Amino acid sequence: MSTSVTAPPAKSASPLRTPRKKHTPGKPKRSLLLTGLMALMVVYTVAPLIWLVINSTKTQAGLGASNGLWFAHDFALWDNISTTFTYHDGIFVRWLLNTLLYVVLGAGGATLLAVLGGYALAKFDFPGKRGIFAVVIGAVAVPGTALAVPTFLMFSKMGLTDTPWAVIIPSLVSPFGLYLMWVFAAEAIPTELLEAARMDGANEVRTFFQVALPLLAPGIVTVLLFTTVATWNNYFLPLIMLKDPNWYPLTLGLSAWNSQAETIGGDVIFNLVITGSLLTIIPLIAAFLFLQKYWQSGLAAGSVKE
Amino acid sequence: MRRTTSRILRGIALVSTLALGATACGGSDDDSDTKAVSAADIKAALDKGGDITVWAWEPTLKTVAADFQKKYPKVKVNLVSERSGDKHYTALSNAISAGKGVPDVAQVEYFALGQYSLTKGLTDLAPYGADKLASKYTAGPWNAVSDGDKVYGLPMDSGPMALFYNKKVFDKYKIAVPTTWDEYLDAARKLHKADPKVYIANDAGDAGFTTSMLWQAGSRPYKVDGTKVGINFDDAGAKKFETVWQKLIDEKLLAPINGWTDDWYKGLGDGSIATLASGAWMPANFETGVPGAKGQWRAAALPAWTKGEKASAENGGSSLTVPALAKNKELAYAFTEYANSGAGVATRVSEGAFPATKAQLEDPAFQSKKFDYFDGQEANKIFAESAANVASDWSYLPFQQYANSIFNDTVGKAYVSNTTLADGLKAWQDASVKYGEEQGFTIEK
Numbered sequence: 001m002s003t004s005v006t007a008p009p010a011k012s013a014s015p016l017r018t019p020r021k022k023h024t025p026g027k028p029k030r031s032l033l034l035t036g037l038m039a040l041m042v043v044y045t046v047a048p049l050i051w052l053v054i055n056s057t058k059t060q061a062g063l064g065a066s067n068g069l070w071f072a073h074d075f076a077l078w079d080n081i082s083t084t085f086t087y088h089d090g091i092f093v094r095w096l097l098n099t100l101l102y103v104v105l106g107a108g109g110a111t112l113l114a115v116l117g118g119y120a121l122a123k124f125d126f127p128g129k130r131g132i133f134a135v136v137i138g139a140v141a142v143p144g145t146a147l148a149v150p151t152f153l154m155f156s157k158m159g160l161t162d163t164p165w166a167v168i169i170p171s172l173v174s175p176f177g178l179y180l181m182w183v184f185a186a187e188a189i190p191t192e193l194l195e196a197a198r199m200d201g202a203n204e205v206r207t208f209f210q211v212a213l214p215l216l217a218p219g220i221v222t223v224l225l226f227t228t229v230a231t232w233n234n235y236f237l238p239l240i241m242l243k244d245p246n247w248y249p250l251t252l253g254l255s256a257w258n259s260q261a262e263t264i265g266g267d268v269i270f271n272l273v274i275t276g277s278l279l280t281i282i283p284l285i286a287a288f289l290f291l292q293k294y295w296q297s298g299l300a301a302g303s304v305k306e
Numbered sequence: 307m308r309r310t311t312s313r314i315l316r317g318i319a320l321v322s323t324l325a326l327g328a329t330a331c332g333g334s335d336d337d338s339d340t341k342a343v344s345a346a347d348i349k350a351a352l353d354k355g356g357d358i359t360v361w362a363w364e365p366t367l368k369t370v371a372a373d374f375q376k377k378y379p380k381v382k383v384n385l386v387s388e389r390s391g392d393k394h395y396t397a398l399s400n401a402i403s404a405g406k407g408v409p410d411v412a413q414v415e416y417f418a419l420g421q422y423s424l425t426k427g428l429t430d431l432a433p434y435g436a437d438k439l440a441s442k443y444t445a446g447p448w449n450a451v452s453d454g455d456k457v458y459g460l461p462m463d464s465g466p467m468a469l470f471y472n473k474k475v476f477d478k479y480k481i482a483v484p485t486t487w488d489e490y491l492d493a494a495r496k497l498h499k500a501d502p503k504v505y506i507a508n509d510a511g512d513a514g515f516t517t518s519m520l521w522q523a524g525s526r527p528y529k530v531d532g533t534k535v536g537i538n539f540d541d542a543g544a545k546k547f548e549t550v551w552q553k554l555i556d557e558k559l560l561a562p563i564n565g566w567t568d569d570w571y572k573g574l575g576d577g578s579i580a581t582l583a584s585g586a587w588m589p590a591n592f593e594t595g596v597p598g599a600k601g602q603w604r605a606a607a608l609p610a611w612t613k614g615e616k617a618s619a620e621n622g623g624s625s626l627t628v629p630a631l632a633k634n635k636e637l638a639y640a641f642t643e644y645a646n647s648g649a650g651v652a653t654r655v656s657e658g659a660f661p662a663t664k665a666q667l668e669d670p671a672f673q674s675k676k677f678d679y680f681d682g683q684e685a686n687k688i689f690a691e692s693a694a695n696v697a698s699d700w701s702y703l704p705f706q707q708y709a710n711s712i713f714n715d716t717v718g719k720a721y722v723s724n725t726t727l728a729d730g731l732k733a734w735q736d737a738s739v740k741y742g743e744e745q746g747f748t749i750e751k
Binding site: 059060061062063064065091156162243244245248253256259260261262263264265266267268269270 | 363364365366386387388389390391393397400401404407463465566567568571572574575576585587590591594595596597598599622623624658659
């Protein structure tokens with residue numbers, strides 16, 4: 001896919017087999033400090049996951065009666081999973097589909113716009129480019145949370161609140177993604193290549209799709225992953241935009257389940273909240289594992305200049 | 307009752323309410339239309355059919371809605387139950403302010419009713435015949451939903467208080483179950499001495515609990531007459547509460563755990579929280595939230611402030627209301643009446659709800675119901691007696707939601723610093739007075 005940026009495979013295989021004596025760039029000196037820090041980092045990031053996996057095997061009774069970091073006597077993972085999917089007429093499935101809808105349209109759209117915009121900004125000269133650069137950089141610095149309330153008020157006037165559009169439209173804008181694509185396109189697409197394509201008679205659309213797009217693939221995957229994670233985990237925006245539980249994404253739905261424990265006569269379902277959370281992160285983990293190789297090459301691209 | 311989930315949420319609620327407030331000014335003035343709606347009108351509406359949207363988290367309403375639709379096949383009940391507490395009120399207030407998306411029926415807890423009725427957010431149900439139902443309900447809940455000859459909702463459930471205690475823990479340390487709050491303090495000391503991990507109760511500052519305790523102690527801090535409001539925590543009843551509770555706090559006899567959290571459910575399950583003074587609706591939460599401690603807990607009468615005295619109080623409980631902007635008020639009332647006064651009550655009681663209706667409370671079958679969770683105890687007898695002993699002259703503020711939201715910034719300090727409860731209550735009073743004045747209430751001093 002991206003032969004111009006990935007390292008030749010022949011070399012990358014060798015460090016594994018080289019003797020451990022010499023410190024080559026491929027095999028740097030081992031540092032106890034760094035290894036220690038790394039180990040701490042691994043514990044820090046993996047511990048909540050382990051907790052989640054362990055506790056999703058417990059019943060509500062088991063949760064209260066056992067240590068959080070070890071299994072209870074009962075093993076109820078399969079029960080929990082099936083109850084999660086069937087509870088309250090299978091509302092979890094609806095929330096899952098909603099989340100998928102928001103991700104496909106929101107994150108997918110955001111990526112598409114970022115790719116188009118980034119390419120244009122990197123490869124075309126037009127007046128006002130510096131201004132746009134300033135705006136994009138400024139927009140990267142503004143957290144989405146700060147814009148949520150003004151967006152709500154605006155959408156409320158437009159009558160868009162409480163519809164899926166209220167979540168999808170704001171998700172379409174990803175200043176960071178745009179900036180990333182801009183930098184990436186500037187590095188990954190040699191201007192000479194575009195000129196050659198034009199010389200050969202390709203129009204701009206064809207140049208973009210057949211010449212530029214393949215070169216941009218690693219960057220696209222990176223932006224897609226970023227926006228997917230952001231949309232998948234989006235909580236605050238849907239929280240203020242959506243009233244109808246039928247349009248909730250998983251994040252809001254799980255929070256609603258969690259708050260059942262706070263109500264009189266409410267059905268306390270911490271076990272389903274935990275199992276639901278586990279099920280919620282699985283697709284994200286899968287996306288990362290599946291797209292990892294593209295992503296790594298995307299991150300490395302541009303770090304070595306020919 | 308409920309802890310405020312997050313301050314940000316409140317901010318958002320406020321911002322959006324303020325911003326949308328402008329549009330609400332043109333809202334309906336339906337209050338003037340007091341012409342009676344006859345039973346025949348309601349019957350006709352039911353026969354004609356239509357859709358109603360019900361915003362309520364009460365779990366037993368699911369069956370009630372299904373039964374209602376079976377009985378009136380042309381009526382479709384759209385029950386939205388995913389939101390509760392603060393999120394529910396935020397959504398409801400926003401919808402009312404925006405004048406759009408207002409449900410036909412909304413669950414509103416007793417403490418929050420004043421806020422909606424005073425701002426004309428709710429339909430007066432008296433013209434629909436609700437005023438004739440007064441004698442069906444116990445005094446506390448009816449007093450909460452009615453204001454003079456106006457009726458702003460029908461009581462759905464009630465929370466006459468009782469003392470739930472972990473018998474296993476009390477038996478283990480051979481401690482008698484307290485019948486007065488002084489004995490309660492003694493028991494707290496003994497328990498904590500016997501096992502430093504065991505606390506008599508959890509309390510990290512809870513507005514709903516504190517107001518209920520004041521209620522039982524005979525304190526009447528809030529006086530409400532339309533927009534004239536009096537707030538005063540300096541009375542004999544409040545003194546009684548402060549004296550005992552200050553000792554519990556000073557001697558660190560209360561587990562610093564907030565109610566309704568996972569820690570709380572865990573503490574109720576593992577014996578580290580030995581008692582819980584709470585509303586009679588608590589068994590349902592025990593059953594689903596603390597299934598592991600089945601058989602260990604029992605109910606007892608709420609300890610008295612003076613030996614032999616029988617005063618009780620309500621804690622929590624909610625009503626079904628019909629917002630002023632509801633589209634289909636006849637159907638909405640019909641559903642409310644069915645669920646909270648008609649056939650729905652029996653259904654809800656059989657699913658574990660605690661009624662506010664005298665007929666159910668006095669029913670021998672109800673009273674002799676054996677609670678498996680309490681090892682066969684006929685706990686409803688205790689709850690029903692408590693309900694009969696609730697003093698009915700309590701009122702909440704018309705802005706109790708706000709007042710409760712600042713509880714932790716004022717009284718809450720007594721739990722974590724050198725501030726005394728009395729000072730905390732004074733600070734709460736001052737802050738509430740200030741807010742009330744800003745909102746245009748006449749505060750009597």
